[in-house]
Amino acid sequence: MVADNIRVRYAPSPTGLPHIGNIRTALFNWLFARHYGGKFIVRIEDTDRERLVPGAVEGILEGLEWLGIDWDEGPRVGGDYGSYYQSERLPLYREAADKLIGQGDAYRCYCTRERLDQLRVEQGRNKQALGYDRCCRSLTPEQQRALESEGAPSVVRFAMPDSGVTQLHDLIRDDVEWQNELVDDFILIKSDGFPTYHLAVVTDDHLMQISHVLRAEEWLPSAPRHLQLYRALGYTPPQHGHLPMILGPDRAKLSKRHGATSIMEYRDEGYLPDALRNFMVLLGWSLDDKTEVMPLTTMREGFTLERVGKPAAIFDREKLSWMNGVYIRAMDAGALADAMLPYLERDLPPELLPVDRDYLLRIVPLVQERLKLLAESAEMTAYFFAAQPEYDPANLVQRGATQEETLAALNRAAESLATADFTAPVMEELLRADGEALGLTPRRFFGTLRWAVTGRNVSPPLFETMEVLGRERVAPRLQTAIDRLSQVRSGD
């Protein structure tokens, strides 16, 4: 492929925040451009006045940036083919539509929505193909003048050829063809003067010299329309590649019911952008027969359409979480501490803030291989920050042990630790000896201590945890445990 001619685009409509499927399309386009040294363009398709969501454009751009997807032309950066907002390109679409009307390839349609609705109902009842019946195509000039003078609102429709076939050589799906007579006369310009997607996308892709259109498979049915538009307008169509869709676990198109819907919710839950990107690239593409976790450079070097698959992929959160854990484990302590900080600030009780970064740096090695989501940070480390973790004293008494034994164990440990060097190896040696002297298995003895020190039944290794906590935190917690357990009536 000729590198410097490659121009691809991501063309979101600002009707909400991008979801996984959406952004995966952006990713593929971006990787394709970067692989061949081409240009990646972002174009905002804001032609639907009613569904416009304020702030959506910012959200979309923020999502791209978060994932490390940069663009060569588009909002914020500009470019030679602007504007990159379709709402600012209206005259261009009007011009194209006028040209088509002049050539007889498009016509004004005065049908009311009521008539259209009724038409659909009838077609449905008669089990006919749904679609516009081309009623206004045969309007005489007189009839049209009459309607215009009445001030009847109108749209512009494309006059599809009523015979022949339209063929597409799709880069991913090979040859697909449609009978022209089965494609209805779709709308080019809406009655509010704005173009529909079809007209705008064809006009802009041509004007912006887009070489490859890579979009989701849901667009495949509109390909014959676009191809006919290119033909009628005298443009050379770009190459097309329809990417596999991404489905939810129920095999349906991704939606809110499937949990996190926008890319930003994944950030909030603590997924790393690198992990999410790595996971997404695997939905419909593979590097080879085994590589799954790979750096960005590898993705970029290996990304070709030849390795993009055809079947739709089901989005599996379990695997995403696993991969997030892989990325977390690969981080160095400083990077992970910095990554955790915002989540701790968000989720820790306010009185425990601010978090001391140096202290956090010492905690990180203990939780790193246990973290799957950054949003678990606070829950997983809270006892490092709290003065005294809360728990039910009954938990101190391990299964099969008595209250007396437990109290004796706690006292003995407190005593040993009172003068001990507070390092993990030293404490381990001391406490193991204590355990033996007390006749307690490590599991029981350390289980009790774990509750006393962390207020939980699971934690990172006890001695390392105590070392990080330090004597000033551990000693009072042991004393608290002793006090509380003494107050519990034996046999309760």
Place this chain on the structure above:
RNA sequence: GGCGCAUUCGUCUAGCGGCCCAGGACACCGCCCUCUCAAGGCGGAGAUCAGGGGUUCGAAUCCCCUAUGCGCUACCA
């Protein structure tokens, strides 16, 4: 209903005529490691390659039919 696309372990996938009685990964199960939980190591189970016809010496791979799933069928993209 019409049109289109798709169909390999539960899921993501490798496979582009013989290397495949189908490989990797997630999840699952067992064992090891072990103070708990993870992580890690080892092993296991899991796909008659949707079904049926062809083509071929030979098919998961090519062709046809059927079934199923999904998408589109808006003055939304």
